[in-house]
Amino acid sequence: MTERSVAQRGRPRSEKARLAILAATTEVLLERGLAGTSMDVVAGRAGVGKATIYRWWPTKEALALEALYHSWAVAVPDEPDTGSLRGDLAALLLPWARRLRTQPYGRIVAAFITEAQTNSEFEKEYHARFVRPRREQARAAIGRAAVRGEIPAGTNVELTLDLLYGPLYHRLLHRHAPLSDRFVTDIVDAVLRAIRPERPAVMVRARGDHNRVRTP
Amino acid sequence: MTERSVAQRGRPRSEKARLAILAATTEVLLERGLAGTSMDVVAGRAGVGKATIYRWWPTKEALALEALYHSWAVAVPDEPDTGSLRGDLAALLLPWARRLRTQPYGRIVAAFITEAQTNSEFEKEYHARFVRPRREQARAAIGRAAVRGEIPAGTNVELTLDLLYGPLYHRLLHRHAPLSDRFVTDIVDAVLRAIRPERPAVMVRARGDHNRVRTP
Amino acid sequence: MTERSVAQRGRPRSEKARLAILAATTEVLLERGLAGTSMDVVAGRAGVGKATIYRWWPTKEALALEALYHSWAVAVPDEPDTGSLRGDLAALLLPWARRLRTQPYGRIVAAFITEAQTNSEFEKEYHARFVRPRREQARAAIGRAAVRGEIPAGTNVELTLDLLYGPLYHRLLHRHAPLSDRFVTDIVDAVLRAIRPERPAVMVRARGDHNRVRTP
Amino acid sequence: MTERSVAQRGRPRSEKARLAILAATTEVLLERGLAGTSMDVVAGRAGVGKATIYRWWPTKEALALEALYHSWAVAVPDEPDTGSLRGDLAALLLPWARRLRTQPYGRIVAAFITEAQTNSEFEKEYHARFVRPRREQARAAIGRAAVRGEIPAGTNVELTLDLLYGPLYHRLLHRHAPLSDRFVTDIVDAVLRAIRPERPAVMVRARGDHNRVRTP
DNA sequence: CGGTAATCGAGACGGTACGTCATGTCTTACA
């Protein structure tokens, strides 16, 4: 690499400042939400100049995104494979719901979603970091279940993912009821009922778009 | 009331100004989202003084709430009773999804949800106007279905409501896929499968996208 | 006037704020010079928002100019006519020098001159307010003296003005010696000697600082 | 000195960098004045790190002072002795005025004077380099003239110096008229008239701008 | 039908935060 061979020039970026900024940002975000988070306050709390923040993050939103990602990236469990779809989904969703309960993360997630509505650059980044990875893990679990024959091969996966995550985000954002463990497992069970093979069934393949029923 | 009996004195409130403000607000909200909507711009576009806005709405958020409510309140269909839960839910959700598709309402709804995270006064009002009424209509439909014996008496209604609305809000807000009619009916069907009595079922029709199980 | 007939609309400008801003500006200018004067400090000391300052003055320099002008405009004596050039010039220059001695105005004047070097808009305004008027007064006094035959009709007026004001500004700005009353009168006397009619003269008094030639 | 005897260690100071810095500084100063001169721009134009500048000059102002001094120090004529005060003063002032006309030095000198108003350290240095030496040369010329009997022994030298330099600085800084050769000689002549012995004089020529009194 | 009073449009007000820029210090790798 040409860039590499030139060897880095100038004073290297301060890791200490970077971590202080991310920590201060997460802290203020949780206290006041994104709109209530001012760069001056973040800079002050991190013991850092505002210009240092703007040198590395173009906007408050980009900073917030990375701050939350950084704060969550600590100890993200790898994709579990428990042998059953129910187990896999629980392993995926329960820890997530539990973390969301520990702090008022809803106000941050809501602000991200709001920003994503009018800022497509941000939307891309938000999805890449917070939405797609979790969705992919769930999709993989569903794929394994189909391979095992646990669910029909023709299951509408996108719909299933929305049935799983939709209600969880709904409670996170609307706060009409707690995001309890019970709620998570109820969602998983309901979704499993909705997609499980409709036995006793006789369908081999009739016609249609995606349904692929396999009876034992 | 003394105030009432004294009869109102002074110049009456201008209905023209009120409507111009609400229209301008909705317009700017759709163009730029809540954060991008400034009171100066709304006042300018409505041909109104800023003070006139603040005389009737305490904050930008309260104004936005009422503006969207006003813009939606035109022709809201009453609670339908089609005779089947499936029909009732479709009658409830399809028009809603259709309206949401006509304009970038997601950016307004997202902003409302975000504001509700840190402003409990606003949250109360937002729920009272936009969340609770729809939820109650769906709850009533579910109640009627239980009375008819269409679904088990012990159905978890709260869970069911979240299973219906969660995925819809999810697509509205995350925009990973369109809020199509098909998606709405798929959700309804999936939820009906999830809550139907768990008795042996007999396939009625082998063809078609919407074939559903009928309990004998 | 069309503008007049429309009658003023909107809240009128706050005279109180205007005076507070001018006073605070002069104060800070004298304490810290123009470069050391920040708009934030002026706004703070005047109890005014920064935007209010920028609404009426485009730049810090324009504000400073008007602030000093305002502070000096109080009780500016009209053009004197004492009957002799010497008296007129003393009446013009002595009060000016005396005021300059009361406060460190040199730092403000110097800053104005510096700004005028690179900002021609400012230069125009600076000359119109601070340089030209005084120069015109002195020019008029010289004109009257020529009419009276006190000085030759062919006197180089521009040169004379520079001979009068140059040394005064020099001491104001370079501060190598005080801008004393004595210095002012010495300058006037020297300039009178330099421009007096070059006719055979008779010394009235042979030595001393203030002796003057009398033509028979 | 120990430092001297130990012989300097490490990389020696780069003369090339020093000259590049001074040249770049003068260049930018002339283009934009002192306030418009940023260390980053100077460093960039000189192809030098900012720290290298700060290693050798404590502040921007000190650098500017030395840069102008360096740019002028090239070919400064020694003190002339022409045999007459008029000749000496012309020899001193004319080349100076000519150089000042070649570039917009006024903006630099003005900035120096401004800085000197609030920075006494700078003032000392500015006087030592730019004011005192020229003043001393003129003072010496006046001294020689007094010895020769060309001017009265009691001549007020300080006043005379201000009468000479004041008008020149006045035009340099206020720019109301050009700093022409003619202006310089007019000043010298006027000052000579002002300080010449007040003996009966004989008009040599009655008209014209350059007629001078000759004492018999 | 003139007086009273609330509302209107306009726009200035005191604040707060924004994102940028310059100063003077520092920290690296290289010479």
Place this chain on the structure above:
DNA sequence: TGTAAGACATGACGTACCGTCTCGATTACCG
């Protein structure tokens, strides 16, 4: 040790918006 590069803390800049205020003008009712 001096250097080029460039990150750093600090702090002022000029702008934008918020929510309040103060005008003169307007528009109803009430006596």
